[in-house]
Amino acid sequence: MRPTTLCFPVDTRGCLLLGKKKRGFGVSKWNGFGGKIEIGETFRQCAIRELDEETGIVALVDDLEAVGILDFRFSANPNLDHISYIYFIRNYKGIPKETEEMKPCWFPVQTIPYDEMWKGDRVWLPLLLNGHKIVGTICFEPDNETVQSIDINKVPVIEEKKCKYV
Numbered sequence: 581m582r583p584t585t586l587c588f589p590v591d592t593r594g595c596l597l598l599g600k601k602k603r604g605f606g607v608s609k610w611n612g613f614g615g616k617i618e619i620g621e622t623f624r625q626c627a628i629r630e631l632d633e634e635t636g637i638v639a640l641v642d643d644l645e646a647v648g649i650l651d652f653r654f655s656a657n658p659n660l661d662h663i664s665y666i667y668f669i670r671n672y673k674g675i676p677k678e679t680e681e682m683k684p685c686w687f688p689v690q691t692i693p694y695d696e697m698w699k700g701d702r703v704w705l706p707l708l709l710n711g712h713k714i715v716g717t718i719c720f721e722p723d724n725e726t727v728q729s730i731d732i733n734k735v736p737v738i739e740e741k742k743c744k745y746v
């Protein structure tokens with residue numbers, strides 16, 4: 581799979597916006613907002629475009645905070661393997677609306693629905709919510725669901741690729 585972005589809006593109360601995926605990859609899971617990068621885009625442009633497409637929220641690339649890079653590996657389906665660039669965004673315009681792809685909902689961090697998310701999320705998302713930046717790899721069993729192995733490292737800064745995807 582092409583690389584993807586994953587973006588989590590955070591509001592002034594510290595709540596996190598998640599979206600219930602209505603179709604496609606990760607259907608029926610609560611997820612961050614994002615998708616596959618398109619040719620000619622930077623990762624930041626991809627994150628902003630996907631956020632707008634999936635929620636109607638409008639934001640600027642410079643307001644994204646790069647917080648992680650995760651390499652998702654699927655042991656039985658390498659065609660699903662992808663790297664995801666992860667961002668928080670605290671400054672944005674608009675009220676999230678339901679789209680054909682996602683149903684959005686704000687969650688206080690204490691009530692994030694980890695049981696209805698990708699199984700690795702409960703390991704790495706709390707690190708981000710505690711202010712860490714991370715780089716890591718998560719491998720899934722052949723069922724594409726169970727975590728086979730997870731290796732997450734805290735890093736001082738995310739080395740972002742600033743170039744356009746070709």
Ligand SMILES: CNc1ncnc2c1ncn2[C@@H]1O[C@H](COP(=O)(O)OP(=O)(O)OP(=O)(O)O)[C@@H](O)[C@H]1O
Nearest residue numbers: 584585586604605606611613614615616652664698
């Ligand atoms: C495995 N553990 C995971 N945990 C958390 N999030 C995960 C994830 N694995 C993938 N993701 C995210 O899922 C989105 C893919 O979205 P996906 O629908 O494929 O992209 P896109 O909108 O381009 O698809 P269309 O081709 O338009 O349907 C993208 O944000 C990606 O980072």
